[in-house]
Amino acid sequence: MSVLVVGSIALDTVKTPVEEHADQLGGSASYAAAGASFFAPVQLVGVVGEDFPESEFEFWKSRRIDAAGVQRVPGKTFRWSGEYAWDLNTRETRSVALNVFENFEPELPETFRDAKFVLLANIAPALQSHVLDQMRQPRFVVADTMDLWIETTRPDLEALLPRVDLLILNDSEARQMTNETSLIRAGRAIRRMGPNYVAVKKGEHGALLFGPDDFFSCGAYPLEDIHDPTGAGDTFAGGVAGYLASVSGNEVDFAGLRKALIYGSVLASFAVEAFSLNRLRRLTDEEIGDRYEMFKLMSQFEVLA
Ligand code: AMP
Numbered sequence: 001m002s003v004l005v006v007g008s009i010a011l012d013t014v015k016t017p018v019e020e021h022a023d024q025l026g027g028s029a030s031y032a033a034a035g036a037s038f039f040a041p042v043q044l045v046g047v048v049g050e051d052f053p054e055s056e057f058e059f060w061k062s063r064r065i066d067a068a069g070v071q072r073v074p075g076k077t078f079r080w081s082g083e084y085a086w087d088l089n090t091r092e093t094r095s096v097a098l099n100v101f102e103n104f105e106p107e108l109p110e111t112f113r114d115a116k117f118v119l120l121a122n123i124a125p126a127l128q129s130h131v132l133d134q135m136r137q138p139r140f141v142v143a144d145t146m147d148l149w150i151e152t153t154r155p156d157l158e159a160l161l162p163r164v165d166l167l168i169l170n171d172s173e174a175r176q177m178t179n180e181t182s183l184i185r186a187g188r189a190i191r192r193m194g195p196n197y198v199a200v201k202k203g204e205h206g207a208l209l210f211g212p213d214d215f216f217s218c219g220a221y222p223l224e225d226i227h228d229p230t231g232a233g234d235t236f237a238g239g240v241a242g243y244l245a246s247v248s249g250n251e252v253d254f255a256g257l258r259k260a261l262i263y264g265s266v267l268a269s270f271a272v273e274a275f276s277l278n279r280l281r282r283l284t285d286e287e288i289g290d291r292y293e294m295f296k297l298m299s300q301f302e303v304l305a
Contacts, residue, residue: 008121012230027078032241034235073100089229108134116140139252145173168201221269223269223272
């Protein structure tokens with residue numbers, strides 16, 4: 001079953017202590033769609049300007065990402081620029097140019113409105129709600145957000161949450177949203193705001209998953225070489241939503257969500273191995289399978305005879 005993905009499509013300029021690359025494909029929807037496409041066909045919704053390379057449409061086609069919901073409009077594509085500190089954990093946003101994003105109103109093609117799995121990648125919560133308004137009967141809605149929306153458009157975010165099945169956010173955002181220092185308390189408090197499930201990402205320290213009766217904690221895949229952490233969270237969300245859609249014969253339950261979190265972590269671990277989406281462009285199903293198995297072995301603490 002396919003996944004509808006909406007979010008930002010950007011041209012990013014990213015600087016790390018060793019490298020800098022300008023105007024590369026980025027944006028929450030780009031990473032999320034690529035991540036999800038390893039598991040399920042994707043219906044992509046977003047906006048780009050006249051300067052957006054045609055070759056990226058070819059890339060989407062090659063990855064069974066249907067870009068019928070990507071509007072190309074007069075003006076420039078959304079641009080974001082960030083710089084990482086030496087530890088590759090702290091990041092400073094250098095500039096943001098909304099450009100064609102400023103007047104963006106996501107409009108779903110008729111054929112997208114029946115999608116059962118939806119990933120609202122990071123964009124303004126009012127736009128995320130606007131997408132849901134156009135859908136007929138989604139079965140499972142995953143949403144991502146960021147500190148900016150918690151700070152500036154909190155009422156919009158609160159209106160969205162009861163319509164979301166799984167909210168994904170990182171540890172600092174969970175604390176910011178609840179004023180709780182304990183992530184356990186924060187995760188539970190966010191569940192009370194609406195979403196049945198909440199996933200809290202802890203960067204290189206893994207993730208936590210909260211459900212009505214269950215709790216799950218997993219590590220992150222230990223990587224030696226990180227080149228560009230940009231989009232790790234978006235790729236994680238894409239992997240989660242894509243995996244859930246791929247097992248859509250089953251009801252989404254906690255066991256499925258646990259596996260989805262591992263697949264999300266595996267996908268994110270590949271995304272950061274190269275700049276922009278370059279690692280995802282040449283990633284294979286076999287590599288994903290191998291890393292998933294490795295994850296399983298590493299997480300086992302009772303060694304079987
Ligand atoms: P992450 O590393 O998961 O925070 O995601 C980084 C991506 O988010 C970059 O590719 C940016 O283009 C995109 N991005 C940055 N700021 C925003 C924003 N305000 N709204 C939507 N996408 C954004």
